[in-house]
Amino acid sequence: MLGELRPLGLSDAARSLGVDPFEVVRLMVAFEKLHERLLLKHDDVDALREAAGIEDWWRETKLPEDTNRLRAAVRGALHQLVSRRLIGEVTTRLDNLWRALALDQQVAIEQAVMMLLEEEKLLTAASPRGVQVSIAPGAEGELDAIANGETEHAELAMLWQGS
Amino acid sequence: MADASPPRGVADALGEVTRRQGEEEARHRAELAEVDQEVESLRTAMANLQQQLQALGKFREELVARLESVSTGASQRTYEAIFQALREQAQALSGRAAAVANVARSHQLSVDEQLEDEEIKTLLTEYQQFKEQVEPHIASFPDSYRAVLEGKHQEVQERLREALGDAGAEPPEVEAEAMNADVVVAVDAPQGVAEVVMMVLPVIEHVQTAWAEREEDLQTWLAARAMQAVYEVCHAFGLPGAQAMYGGHQGLLAVEVELGAGEPAAVRTALSETLDRVFASAPELQAAKVEVRAQPVDVDHLFPPEDEEIPEEAEAADEEVSHAG
Numbered sequence: 001m002l003g004e005l006r007p008l009g010l011s012d013a014a015r016s017l018g019v020d021p022f023e024v025v026r027l028m029v030a031f032e033k034l035h036e037r038l039l040l041k042h043d044d045v046d047a048l049r050e051a052a053g054i055e056d057w058w059r060e061t062k063l064p065e066d067t068n069r070l071r072a073a074v075r076g077a078l079h080q081l082v083s084r085r086l087i088g089e090v091t092t093r094l095d096n097l098w099r100a101l102a103l104d105q106q107v108a109i110e111q112a113v114m115m116l117l118e119e120e121k122l123l124t125a126a127s128p129r130g131v132q133v134s135i136a137p138g139a140e141g142e143l144d145a146i147a148n149g150e151t152e153h154a155e156l157a158m159l160w161q162g163s
Numbered sequence: 164m165a166d167a168s169p170p171r172g173v174a175d176a177l178g179e180v181t182r183r184q185g186e187e188e189a190r191h192r193a194e195l196a197e198v199d200q201e202v203e204s205l206r207t208a209m210a211n212l213q214q215q216l217q218a219l220g221k222f223r224e225e226l227v228a229r230l231e232s233v234s235t236g237a238s239q240r241t242y243e244a245i246f247q248a249l250r251e252q253a254q255a256l257s258g259r260a261a262a263v264a265n266v267a268r269s270h271q272l273s274v275d276e277q278l279e280d281e282e283i284k285t286l287l288t289e290y291q292q293f294k295e296q297v298e299p300h301i302a303s304f305p306d307s308y309r310a311v312l313e314g315k316h317q318e319v320q321e322r323l324r325e326a327l328g329d330a331g332a333e334p335p336e337v338e339a340e341a342m343n344a345d346v347v348v349a350v351d352a353p354q355g356v357a358e359v360v361m362m363v364l365p366v367i368e369h370v371q372t373a374w375a376e377r378e379e380d381l382q383t384w385l386a387a388r389a390m391q392a393v394y395e396v397c398h399a400f401g402l403p404g405a406q407a408m409y410g411g412h413q414g415l416l417a418v419e420v421e422l423g424a425g426e427p428a429a430v431r432t433a434l435s436e437t438l439d440r441v442f443a444s445a446p447e448l449q450a451a452k453v454e455v456r457a458q459p460v461d462v463d464h465l466f467p468p469e470d471e472e473i474p475e476e477a478e479a480a481d482e483e484v485s486h487a488g
Contacts, residue, residue, distance in 0.1 A: 021383060029398065128403040
């Protein structure tokens with residue numbers, strides 16, 4: 001109970017937000033929430049979450065059923081992008097795609113994003129809110145088919161082979 | 164009239180020709196022999212000079228090699244000196260971090276004692292009662308009553324936060340000798356524009372790569388202040404979206420930030436000044452008696468010389484980690 005009343009250190013703020021402590025520092029600089037000490041009020045943490053668009057998609061939502069856990073993670077992340085209509089200039093933080101998932105699933109999603117960026121099916125941009133990602137206009141259909149398991153993408157398939 | 168001399172016979176004339184021819188031949192042969200000897204002497208001299216040239220050429224190559232090895236050795240010695248100093252500082256900081264943590268624990272005990280204060284205990288009881296008995300049902304209360312309860316709770320909460328916040332307002336102060344530490348910083352600008360900022364900190368890489376498994380400590384704070392300064396500089400140069408990448412080099416935390424903008428000298432100056440200012444005004448570093456300074460270096464001195472073999476385990480330890488956290 002006392003924890004609610006005490007200011008948070010960097011690591012506790014980072015745990016609360018689901019980023020690392022130095023990303024907390026970056027956001028504190030970007031959104032002018034730096035105090036004399038490296039402590040954050042709970043309200044500051046909430047304000048940073050809001051300002052940076054940090055979301056926790058997988059707290060309530062389950063990954064799609066799949067015999068392969070990495071494919072499930074990639075399909076789930078793509079489904080979120082499609083269903084939230086995150087296309088073109090409507091973006092989200094890149095790490096929203098994998099926050100709170102297991103480490104191997106986080107890595108698989110990150111690698112999948114890199115592949116799809118090379119194929120120009122996804123877009124990323126640097127922003128004070130953090131690295132942003134969205135679907136390249138016109139690629140929604142193909143990504144939706146991958147997310148639904150209707151299409152097998154040969155390059156992506158290499159990510160989950162052997163898992 | 165008397166004849167002076169009788170005319171020569173043809174045989175004599177021919178004899179004379181033969182004698183002269185013999186003399187001429189002998190003279191030419193002597194000259195030729197002389198020239199041949201001179202040529203031979205010159206050839207010998209040339210061969211000697213050629214040998215001397217070859218010897219000098221070889222000696223020159225050795226001198227060039229020695230010169231290069233001095234230069235390579237200097238690079239390697241500079242690189243090793245930088246990282247040796249940073250490793251020693253990291254070790255000292257680790258010891259200082261433990262001292263700070265001890266003070267913080269003692270400090271926490273005194274804060275806990277403060278919770279025994281009657282007024283604080285009363286406020287805590289009120290706070291707890293609201294949380295456990297009122298808040299779960301508050302939506303069902305009439306608006307005016309709910310507003311009164313929430314207002315009262317807000318007041319209690321603020322007073323408690325104030326009390327607990329004040330108790331932890333000062334960072335843990337150690338009684339120890341002041342110690343120095345350096346943050347090594349370089350700007351890579353191969354095309355005349357500041358492309359990348361590189362920084363190596365006197366803290367172990369696990370401060371970032373294993374932050375979730377370790378307690379936040381003095382090393383975390385030092386690294387955080389360094390990142391604060393770097394991001395302030397990025398903002399100043401119109402790069403508010405710049406994002407650092409972290410990794411380990413020789414067990415130390417290394418940071419890279421892509422800029423792609425800014426006049427290199429201006430970026431170097433801004434980094435040094437901002438780092439020094441941020442470190443100097445950080446209360447937690449002051450209380451820990453740690454004076455941190457920016458140490459600008461040539462970017463080449465942050466990498467091992469090219470011909471040096473990196474041991475496999477060191478190479479594995481140098482793998483870059485994601486910034487995603």
